[in-house]
Amino acid sequence: MAVSAGSEIPDLPETHYLDNRIYFDQEIYSQEQSDVFAKVWLFVCHESELAQPGDFRTTLAAGKPVVIVRGQDDVIRTFYNICRHRASPVVRSDAGNATEFQCFYHLWTYGLDGACTGITKPAGYKAVNLDRSKLGLIPIRTETIAGLVFICLNEDAPDLKTFLGDIMDPLMDPLGGEPLDVFHFHKADIATNWKLWQDNNSERYHSMLHVINRKTQPWVKGKTSPMKLRLGENGHSGYWSDGVAEVDYAAGGYAGVSSGILPGLRENEMRVINLFPDTMVNIRSNVIRIDRMVPISPGCTRIEWWGLGLRDVSEEVRSERLRHHNMFWGPAGRNLGEDIIAVEEQWAAMSADVVRYSILAREEELNPTDDANLRAYYQEWGRLTGRAPNAPFDAV
Amino acid sequence: MEKELAQLLDKEAIFDLIRVTAARLDDEALEEWLTLFAPDSFYEIAAASPEIQSAMSWWKSSREELEKILSEVTEHVRDPGKRLHLVTPILAEINGNNASAISHFSITRTDTDGRSSLYVAGRYEDELVKIDGRWLYASHRAVLDTRMVEPFTHLPL
Known part of the structure; x- marks a missing residue:
């Protein structure tokens, strides 16, 4: 069997693979500060x-x-x-x-x-x-x-509303329906490129990394699901259901974490939006996580994490949602540590430049593990930087 | 004199508990670590954020919850770094079968290449209870000075 070299261009549509050097090239990193971060909301x-x-x-x-x-x-x-x-x-x-x-x-x-x-x-x-x-x-x-x-x-730049388009619509009630407060904030400098954290936050294929998700999210292993990817304008995307798609906490033995549900949400519902270029808002029933990325260098990213919930709730609800938040997303949580290890080790191996290309070729009619949102994100990245994500050093 | 001697023995037993607690975690002897907690106890990692000007709880679990979480630790993809506790018991105030104790701690992390670095620093703020002649935690709180913890661990601190 012939094995292709890691630097061989994949036999895929140009939109379906990336040149991994966009994650560690210093010149591209510097350009991102001026042409991406300094240009958008x-x-x-x-x-x-x-x-x-x-x-x-x-x-x-x-x-x-x-x-x-x-x-x-x-x-x-x-x-x-x-x-x-x-x-x-x-x-x-x-x-x-x-x-x-x-x-x-x-x-x-x-x-x-x-x-x-x-x-x-x-x-x-x-x-x-x-x-x-x-x-x-x-x-x-x-x-x-x-x-x-x-x-x-x-x-x-156009105003914020124009930049966001309609991607915020499913969050308007949960975030804007009643007063919220921030009960958690922490940050860490992690050894990876900022886009790899955004990729991790955007693509659902990696849900299989998390034992707790394998146990509690029926759509992680299933082929179809009411949970669908949503493609917004300007590189934004989302992930939510118009039907019933509940996180099955009981299946993992973690029931009793969801009281004090945010306005407009069903019990045990998830909604996620990924805003271009650097922000994720992830909601689980009663708790909101927001990630923001602050690039420090091509291989170092400061990530800031917020935890929010309803302001006017009982101590009992506060305690329950804190357990919910910390179980998945706290600094010692079940999922967050796994994600950090994944993107740090990925960046270290990727920087060896042996495997030159990343494959973003999953097409699943916007079922959760489709790569369509990553492809849309990198099209926007390419528009702003003037570089083709699959061939960033070719003359534009 | 007898009372003072009993107090000294209690204090030494509490300091011994605190040292053994750290050693159990370093050895990842998690079932043994749990036996150091009283039935209705809890464990907590606490921190503070100047950004939101607030104290925070990063992990708070009852003994029962800890049992489930720790039994699942090996199912996770985990940081392969080795952690080592350096603990200095500072004081113990004993009142009958109850006590409060404070200790300072730091934890080093040694990566797979053998590089060691300081991982976190803080202090343990403990409430203890004596049951059947044995001091156990009613609450064991790791209050961190460190606010940027990386890489994360699936283990208590």
Whole structure:
């Protein structure tokens, strides 16, 4: 039997395989920061993290430090977290409440609306007529939908609603029907490329990796299912059922975790959406997990994980949903550790560049283990980077 | 004098329990680890997030739940790294058949190539109960200073 070399181009349609170098090439990684992350809307936090005027959060977006803050006028704004004087960070903590922002270095001061409100020893600038009204913090476009706060570094991008299309529709009730709160947040720097985590979050074929999913999700091994992949615009996708498709917790011996169901959901229902380029919202009955990826280098990705649920519920419900969350998705959870091991070891082996191509060729009429959503994602990646995902170094 | 001696013996027995607990996990002797818990006890990993300005529970299970979870550990795809606990018991306050104890701990991880690194650091905050002359956990809480834990483990800390 003849065995093909790992570098041989697969005998498949061009959309059905990827050149694995997109996961470890430094030039492509750098281009992604400017041509993907700096061009589209990015989820940054939940609005309940900014509940009161003055509440702020800091993070990185497209490699740039940003601060998101609720103003005294209740408007959520985002600014580059960089002082206009000598480019020091203005805010140095992850979160908090402020009445103003003051740079720690030379004590320039900014209002919550970004305006520069104070320059220390101003007389020193009189000779050059320095105009502080032109030296506010640099603003970044900010919009919210269903409590999710998004920012966009690109002034020319369409608005958030246009970017998302209708992919958020199945989440509007669960996320927007009643007040939510964030009960969990953790992060880790994992040794993989950011897209491999997004792939893992998007493709359902790997559900077989998880013993707990094999036991509780009837559609993991079955051929057809009411659970279907959904292809959105701009590389977004989803995974939910219009009929009854219950997670069978009892089959795994894990019953009694689902009370306090989110609005619009059936008992033991799952809904997942994967937003291009870097976010997943995964809902199980009473608990919401959100993943966000912050690329650090081609082989290192900071992943941030949120856990959310209904704010106004009893301690009993809180306790039950916490068990539910932690069982699958907590740092010591049953599934999360397996996913991390998978993408880390995958990246290490992939980087050897022996097997040059990944195969995304499953066609199953949008049943869960179809690869159609991965193919759509990489078409959008290709559109933004100007590179063919299957031949990224060919002249475009 | 007799009472002071009894207190010292109790304290040493509690510190011994804490050291043995760590050794059981390092050896992955999970059934033996469970025998160190009282019937109505629980185990917890607690942490905090400055991002959401809140304490969190990363794992909280009753003894009964632990039994099921630990019996399934070998079914998982797991990190092959070896973990080693370094535990320093700090104090034990004894009140009859009940006690509270605090210990500091760190855990190293040695990967399959033999590289060792610090995995997590924190402290155990324990409530204990003496049953039939033997100190057992009423609650065993690993309260982490470390917030970025990677790679994850399917085992308690």
